[in-house]
Amino acid sequence: MTSIPSIESPWLVADIGGTNARFGVVTEPGGRPHQVKSLTGADYPDLASAIETYMATTSGVGRPTVGGVAVAGPVSGDRFRLTNASWDFSVNATKQALSFRHLALINDFSALALAVPYLDHNAVVPLGGGERNTDLPVAVIGPGTGLGVSGIVPHQGMWIPLATEGGHVTLPVETDLEAQIAALLRRRFGRVSAETVLCGVGLTRLYHCIAAIRGAESVIISPADVCARGRSGADPICVETLQVFCAMLGNFAGNVALTVGARGGVLIGGGILPRMRDVLQHSEFRARFENKAPMTGYVSAISTELIIADSPALLGAAQWITQWLAQELTPTTSEGALV
Structure with missing residues (x-):
C-alpha cells in the first residue's frame, strides 16, 4: 500500500x-x-x-x-x-x-x-576539483560523534545508497608526525581506526598527542575548545591540531574516493567541519586528497565539497x-x- x-x-x-x-x-x-x-x-x-x-x-x-x-x-x-x-x-x-x-x-x-542530488549551491562550500555529477558514483564522509562513510550509485533513475562502516578502517598515516601520533594512540587503544582521530573526541585526542610530541603542557580540553582556540590562533598546539586533522581527513577522503570510485564527487558532512570551514579551506585537505600517485590524475578531477545545509x-x-x-x-x- x-x-x-x-x-x-x-x-x-x-x-x-x-x-x-x-x-x-x-x-x-x-x-x-x-x-x-x-x-x-x-x-x-x-x-x-x-x-x-x-x-x-x-x-x-x-x-x-x-x-x-x-x-x-x-x-x-x-x-x-x-x-x-x-x-x-x-x-x-x-x-x-x-x-x-x-x-x-x-x-x-x-x-x-541520498540527499546529495537535491543539494543546491547554497548548501555546500567548494573545496576543489571539478563539478559534482550525480550521474556517477558519489561518496559522502563526515566526522561528528563518529566518522560516517557512505555513497550513492545511480541506477535506472534512482540512487542506490551504499551502507558502509568505512570510518572503522585503519587510520591512514602519511607523515612522520602522524606516525608518532598513531604510535601514541596505539599504546592506549591497540588498534587505531580512522574514527579514533577523525571525529569530535578525536580532536581532543589529537591535541593531547601533539602536545606530548612537542613537549608542551596540555590541559583537559573539549573538541569545541580545540576548534575555538585553533581558529583564533590563541593556542599554537590547537592551531596545529586543526591543520593535522584536516590533512588526515583529506588523506582519508582520497582513499574513500578511490575505493568507491566516486568520480561524481566527494562531499564532507557531519557536525564538526561547518564550524571550521575557514580552516578547512586553507588547510592541506585538498593537497592530501590528490596525493594518490599513481592515481593523482584520477582523483584531481573529483570535486570535493563541504555540506553546510541544516x-x-x-x-x-x-x-x-x-x-x-x-x-x-x-x-x-x-x-x-x-x-
Whole structure:
C-alpha cells in the first residue's frame, strides 16, 4: 500500500546520531522537511519516546503513520543499536508503539548520501576539483560523534545508497608526525581506526598527542575548545591540531574516493567541519586528497565539497521512504529495513 504525504497524514523523518536526534515532517510529495527540531538523545530511553515528544511540539499537521529514520550505525533486520549511544530497539515494536503503517530505517550517512542530488549551491562550500555529477558514483564522509562513510550509485533513475562502516578502517598515516601520533594512540587503544582521530573526541585526542610530541603542557580540553582556540590562533598546539586533522581527513577522503570510485564527487558532512570551514579551506585537505600517485590524475578531477545545509539527512530519509514505497522493496535488505 502506497502512502502520499500530506498535511493531514505527514511523513515523519528523523536523523538519530550519537548525540542529537533531529526530527521533521514532510507534507507533500517531493517536499522538504519542515518544523525541524533537535532533541538530545540521552534524554530519552528510546526512539519511540523521542518521536512522541517531538510530535507533541508540532502544529497544523496530522499524526504521521509513515516514518523514515536515519540512524548512526549498521542497519540489518529488526534489531538496531546505535554505535555510539545506548539506544537498542526493535524496529517492529517501535512501529507498533507509534501506530505507524510503515517505519523505514537507513544508516545516517546513507541518508545523507541520498540527499546529495537535491543539494543546491547554497548548501555546500567548494573545496576543489571539478563539478559534482550525480550521474556517477558519489561518496559522502563526515566526522561528528563518529566518522560516517557512505555513497550513492545511480541506477535506472534512482540512487542506490551504499551502507558502509568505512570510518572503522585503519587510520591512514602519511607523515612522520602522524606516525608518532598513531604510535601514541596505539599504546592506549591497540588498534587505531580512522574514527579514533577523525571525529569530535578525536580532536581532543589529537591535541593531547601533539602536545606530548612537542613537549608542551596540555590541559583537559573539549573538541569545541580545540576548534575555538585553533581558529583564533590563541593556542599554537590547537592551531596545529586543526591543520593535522584536516590533512588526515583529506588523506582519508582520497582513499574513500578511490575505493568507491566516486568520480561524481566527494562531499564532507557531519557536525564538526561547518564550524571550521575557514580552516578547512586553507588547510592541506585538498593537497592530501590528490596525493594518490599513481592515481593523482584520477582523483584531481573529483570535486570535493563541504555540506553546510541544516539537517540534510532528513531530506535523504524522505527520499528513502519514497524509494521503498515506489519500488515495493522486500522487507529487509543490507541497505536498510522497512516494516
